[in-house]
Amino acid sequence: MHIHAYERFWIVLMTVVLAVFLGAVVYAAYGMGIQVPTDAGQVSPDQLASAPPFNEPGVKDLGGGFYQVVMLASAFQFEPGEITVPAGSDVEFVLTSRDVIHGFRVPGTTINAMVMPGQVTRILYRFDEPGEYTFMCHEYCGTGHHVMSGRIVVTAQ
Amino acid sequence: MTRANAAGSLSPDIPYVPAGSRRIILAYLTLAMVALALGGLVGPFQALNSIGVNLYDYLPVTSYYHGLTLHGVLLVLVWTTFFIAGFLSLVTIHGFQRPLSSRGLERLAFWSMTLGLLVAAVPILLNRATVLFTAYPPLRAHPAFYIGLALVVIGTWLLSANVFLTYRDWRRENPGKRTPLIAFGAMVTLAMWDLASLGIAVEFVALLIPWSLGLVEGTNVLLARSLFWFTGHPIVYFWLLPTYLSWYFMMPKQVGGKLFSESLARLAFLLFIPMSLPVGFHHQYTDPGVPTSWKLVHAFFTFVVFFPSALTMFTVLASLETGGRARGGKGAVGWFFRLPWKDPSVTAQLLAMILFALGGISGLINASYNLNLSVHNTLWVVGHFHLTVGTAVTLSFMGITYWLIPYLTGRALYSPGMARLQAWLWFIGMALMGRGQHWLGILDAPRRTMLSDAPYYAAEWLTPSYLVAAGGIVLTVSGFLYLLNMALTAWASRVPAQVEVPMAEPLQDEAAMPVALDRLRPWVVGSAILTAAAWVPMLWYMTVAHPWTIRGFTMW
Numbered sequence: 001m002h003i004h005a006y007e008r009f010w011i012v013l014m015t016v017v018l019a020v021f022l023g024a025v026v027y028a029a030y031g032m033g034i035q036v037p038t039d040a041g042q043v044s045p046d047q048l049a050s051a052p053p054f055n056e057p058g059v060k061d062l063g064g065g066f067y068q069v070v071m072l073a074s075a076f077q078f079e080p081g082e083i084t085v086p087a088g089s090d091v092e093f094v095l096t097s098r099d100v101i102h103g104f105r106v107p108g109t110t111i112n113a114m115v116m117p118g119q120v121t122r123i124l125y126r127f128d129e130p131g132e133y134t135f136m137c138h139e140y141c142g143t144g145h146h147v148m149s150g151r152i153v154v155t156a157q
Numbered sequence: 158m159t160r161a162n163a164a165g166s167l168s169p170d171i172p173y174v175p176a177g178s179r180r181i182i183l184a185y186l187t188l189a190m191v192a193l194a195l196g197g198l199v200g201p202f203q204a205l206n207s208i209g210v211n212l213y214d215y216l217p218v219t220s221y222y223h224g225l226t227l228h229g230v231l232l233v234l235v236w237t238t239f240f241i242a243g244f245l246s247l248v249t250i251h252g253f254q255r256p257l258s259s260r261g262l263e264r265l266a267f268w269s270m271t272l273g274l275l276v277a278a279v280p281i282l283l284n285r286a287t288v289l290f291t292a293y294p295p296l297r298a299h300p301a302f303y304i305g306l307a308l309v310v311i312g313t314w315l316l317s318a319n320v321f322l323t324y325r326d327w328r329r330e331n332p333g334k335r336t337p338l339i340a341f342g343a344m345v346t347l348a349m350w351d352l353a354s355l356g357i358a359v360e361f362v363a364l365l366i367p368w369s370l371g372l373v374e375g376t377n378v379l380l381a382r383s384l385f386w387f388t389g390h391p392i393v394y395f396w397l398l399p400t401y402l403s404w405y406f407m408m409p410k411q412v413g414g415k416l417f418s419e420s421l422a423r424l425a426f427l428l429f430i431p432m433s434l435p436v437g438f439h440h441q442y443t444d445p446g447v448p449t450s451w452k453l454v455h456a457f458f459t460f461v462v463f464f465p466s467a468l469t470m471f472t473v474l475a476s477l478e479t480g481g482r483a484r485g486g487k488g489a490v491g492w493f494f495r496l497p498w499k500d501p502s503v504t505a506q507l508l509a510m511i512l513f514a515l516g517g518i519s520g521l522i523n524a525s526y527n528l529n530l531s532v533h534n535t536l537w538v539v540g541h542f543h544l545t546v547g548t549a550v551t552l553s554f555m556g557i558t559y560w561l562i563p564y565l566t567g568r569a570l571y572s573p574g575m576a577r578l579q580a581w582l583w584f585i586g587m588a589l590m591g592r593g594q595h596w597l598g599i600l601d602a603p604r605r606t607m608l609s610d611a612p613y614y615a616a617e618w619l620t621p622s623y624l625v626a627a628g629g630i631v632l633t634v635s636g637f638l639y640l641l642n643m644a645l646t647a648w649a650s651r652v653p654a655q656v657e658v659p660m661a662e663p664l665q666d667e668a669a670m671p672v673a674l675d676r677l678r679p680w681v682v683g684s685a686i687l688t689a690a691a692w693v694p695m696l697w698y699m700t701v702a703h704p705w706t707i708r709g710f711t712m713w
């Protein structure tokens with residue numbers, strides 16, 4: 001099989017470029033700790049009233065700058081819809097859905113995840129600076145989808 | 158090739174294509190264009206909605222999301238699939254220089270697809286299936302929606318069975334001959350699709366149809382979603398391979414050049430069979446329930462599938478260059494301007510390639526695992542696929558019809574000037590809209606959202622939204638000119654067409670091409686093994702360990 005010299009050069013070049021890009025992605029994941037959601041377990045949407053931690057949605061201060069936010073998504077709201085944590089806290093979000101698939105996106109952060117009935121979504125994020133964030137549902141969930149949003153307030157310590 | 162009779166009506170005499178096949182091919186293409194017209198009509202309403210102009214009172218749909226379901230299903234599922242069915246039928250017949258092997262199968266495939274389309278269209282139009290084209294459960298549509306779409310998929314299988322039977326008959330009479338290039342392209346496309354479509358077939362038949370009929374109470378949401386993306390990524394190669402078929406094996410002829418490297422062209426095509434399948438989890442980077450290890454494996458293969466695309470970029474450009482130079486083009490880029498830009502079919506496809514390069518780059522970003530966190534489900538993604546399926550594929554298909562419809566009807570294209578203008582307007586419109594949508598995505602504007610009524614609409618979203626709205630209007634004009642030209646060609650053109658099916662010849666006669674580059678079976682078997690390794694363990698785990706109890710909802 002004959003391969004033209006320019007084409008051979010192009011193939012090598014593209015292979016190197018793709019390898020470098022992939023290397024950067026893997027480095028960001030394991031060197032810098034920017035990870036995507038993983039399997040965090042399953043929970044039946046019919047048993048949320050009795051299944052910890054979802055029986056108590058809200059913000060929990062775990063001490064030492066650690067917070068846990070337990071959140072339930074349903075058409076067309078988040079519970080809780082507003083969260084306050086101090087700057088510098090490490091927050092673990094634990095979410096699931098009561099009904100259809102929803103999304104959880106906090107613009108200006110790396111928080112971007114799907115929230116599904118039957119599945120537990122777990123996200124870790126550190127809020128360094130005081131300020132306000134709007135979060136929204138970014139997966140179509142019905143006619144009221146575009147109003148489904150909430151607020152995170154990060155207070156100065 | 159065309160005889161004008163005394164009354165001035167034209168009756169084309171197309172080599173190898175029986176009259177019945179010609180009618181079926183034209184019917185596929187007509188249905189595709191009807192879908193393009195209806196689905197496209199909703200586009201400008203969506204585009205204007207992003208600047209807060211809500212014109213939905215003037216559109217006979219119940220909600221923004223009802224319109225978006227129509228837009229998505231009609232364009233990305235119907236326009237593409239029906240065009241491809243017609244185009245690949247002709248390509249197979251012309252490539253093998255013989256009719257399809259089974260007239261019965263040919264008709265059955267057509268009626269399965271068409272009946273399926275009608276069955277699915279009823280609940281969609283009546284707002285009983287406002288689940289968007291992805292149809293993620295537990296949003297639950299009317300059963301007819303899933304049944305209709307399943308029939309469409311079955312129709313594509315019948316069509317591919319017929320194509321493979323035709324190959325078998327051809328091979329029997331031509332032992333030792335190399336498969337004609339265009340027919341080879343059609344077979345690779347369909348082989349890839351047959352494997353790929355198993356995911357959605359299982360999802361609909363085993364999960365969603367019984368569930369929507371009420372035969373079972375609950376379903377497995379993540380399993381269904383994963384099966385959807387098993388098909389949902391390779392479906393883009395079901396759209397792209399017919400496009401590549403035209404770019405590789407037809408356009409060199411249209412520009413007066415030759416195919417630069419036959420063996421690398423065949424290799425690139427064949428590589429898409431194994432490489433397009435083990436990648437679907439790249440649509441689920443942000444999903445719970447899927448371990449990061451599986452997401453990374455699919456991220457890796459997604460990078461690998463860029464490789465045949467890179468081969469394509471080289472070979473297609475090099476082939477075009479042979480044409481540009483043969484026409485007297487000089488210098489490093491001068492040949493590009495010497496290409497026959499007067500031919501609207503060429504113009505449309507060249508412009509499609511340019512935007513495809515940009516869409517490919519944004520695709521690389523989507524593919525990049527954690528980088529996906531900054532764009533997932535934002536309008537960035539919408540910008541990406543309007544440059545790819547909405548332009549690279551759609552504008553190329555339009556370009557193909559500029560010779561294909563005259564070829565099939567025997568009537569010359571009504572207005573080549575209008576066709577050239579149309580192609581440029583599509584290019585400009587998509588460039589504007591794509592720029593706006595990518596920008597909006599970087600500013601975190603969510604997709605699939607009625608932004609005009611969103612309480613969190615950010616002031617900084619307005620400027621890029623104007624680009625979207627402006628692009629949307631230009632695109633609407635372009636789409637209208639396209640359909641007008643097609644209608645005038647079919648009903649008002651009185652000039653006999655002078656067109657042939659363009660078939661490129663290789664630059665060099667590669668006598669020593671490896672025989673594996675002319676065989677499908679080893680590639681299909683290898684792909685099946687790779688696909689099983691990349692999917693079955695996780696799908697099995699979901700089947701046994703994830704809840705099957707999720708009830709359906711109608712949220713619209």
Ligand code: HEM
Pocket residue numbers: 197198200201203204225226228229232233236289290291539543546547551603604605606607625628629630632633636
């Ligand atoms: C007149 C030309 C077009 C305009 C103005 C247009 C505009 C838009 C806009 C603004 C959206 C975003 C809606 C949202 O996320 O809320 C959208 C979505 C979409 N468009 Fe287009 N579009 C056009 C043509 C096309 C074509 C030709 C295709 C494909 C062949 C296409 C495929 C899609 C798909 C698949 C979606 C996503 C649907 C979903 O999220 O369920 N569009 N379009």
Ligand SMILES: [Cu+2]
Pocket residue numbers: 102103137138139140141142145146148
């Ligand atoms: Cu939503």
Ligand SMILES: [Cu+2]
Pocket residue numbers: 389390437439440
């Ligand atoms: Cu994909």
